[in-house]
Amino acid sequence: MxxxxxxxxxxxxxxxxxxxxxxxxxxxxxxxxxxxxxxxxxxxxxxxxxxxxxxxxxxxxxxxxxxxxxxxxxxxxxxxxxxxxxxxxxxxxxxxxxxxxxxxxxxxxxxxxxxxxxxxxxxxAQESVRRFGDIEVDFQAHAAFVLQGDSRRPIPLTLSEFRILAYMIRRPTHAFDRADILDACLPESDALARTVDTHISNLRRKLEELGQTGLFSAIRGIGYRLSEPK
Known part of the structure; x- marks a missing residue:
């Protein structure tokens, strides 16, 4: 660096x-x-x-x-x-x-x-693309998609929403603390920790609109995980 x-x-x-x-x-x-x-x-x-x-x-x-x-x-x-x-x-x-x-x-x-x-x-930037289920994140293009058959439907994310999805998709069953999400994706004051909930809610809604349900589970007293362990 x-x-x-x-x-x-x-x-x-x-x-x-x-x-x-x-x-x-x-x-x-x-x-x-x-x-x-x-x-x-x-x-x-x-x-x-x-x-x-x-x-x-x-x-x-x-x-x-x-x-x-x-x-x-x-x-x-x-x-x-x-x-x-x-x-x-x-x-x-x-x-x-x-x-x-x-x-x-x-x-x-x-x-x-x-x-x-x-x-x-x-x-x-070390990893180019990561897929989880029907979700694809292109780290270099800073874009995310839902794969449906032969099509790739773009997910209309804000920059903060993209960062959270890109961060959590690397370990989809890991329970992420809100503080970890803030530090990695939204490095502002602890007083703004509530913004994590807003971004997660918006992410969940946008994915549900594209047919991706059951994602971003709330973990009581901790934070969120992208997907429940199988």
Whole structure:
């Protein structure tokens, strides 16, 4: 993971310099952008491995940049911002952020988050396709399908829903704790653990609409499993 290119999008020079110094010390390459438009240009030209993205930047705020990045692909993104309200965190995560760091922050914590997000991203890329029953997950295409005869019907998932399905399909009979699901798929505050229930409910409904019933069993006091053991 060292030598990965990190795009730092931050309009406060001192903060950008601190992040740059800590990342370089850990062996990462860095490039900086002080506004949203420049960030998108750097992303298109340099294809960074991860983006550290401030929300309050000029010429297109962080949420706007994140939305454009998600239209272009699945580059891991960590939001770095002074916005600490749950609604702001949910907005970033709903748009597809991989993690969320609130200012003021410990630069060493940011570096640790960078390492963790890169590790998760590369772990998912090691395997191309996984099938369970009639469900197929394509990790590289970031898409999921229901197989029906000779057809592959796409499952209309949000990014968070896809991450949960991709995470749980690797061990479909394992009982996953909500905290594990949060850490692996929705790495936000423990205060948002309730969002796991919402995402699971939406996943279950979408699969049932495509004929896949009996999935995502609730395990009292623990969390969820994708399928009951046979």
């Amino acid at each position: 060292e030598n990965s290119l990190i795009l730092i999008v931050e309009d406060e020079p001192e903060i950008a310099q601190i992040l740059d110094a800590y990342l370089v010390r850990e062996g990462y390459r860095t490039v900086r952008a002080a506004d949203g438009e420049t960030a998108l240009q750097h992303h298109a030209l340099l294809s960074p491995d991860l983006v550290l993205l401030d929300v309050g930047i000029p010429r297109l705020d962080g949420f706007g940049v994140l939305a454009r990045l998600r239209q272009a692909g699945n580059t891991p993104v960590i939001m770095v911002t002074a916005l600490a309200e749950d609604i702001d965190r949910l907005s970033g995560l709903r748009l597809g952020a991989d993690d969320y760091v609130v200012k003021p922050f410990n630069p060493q914590e940011v570096v640790a988050r960078v390492k963790a997000v890169l590790r998760r991203a590369r772990g998912g």
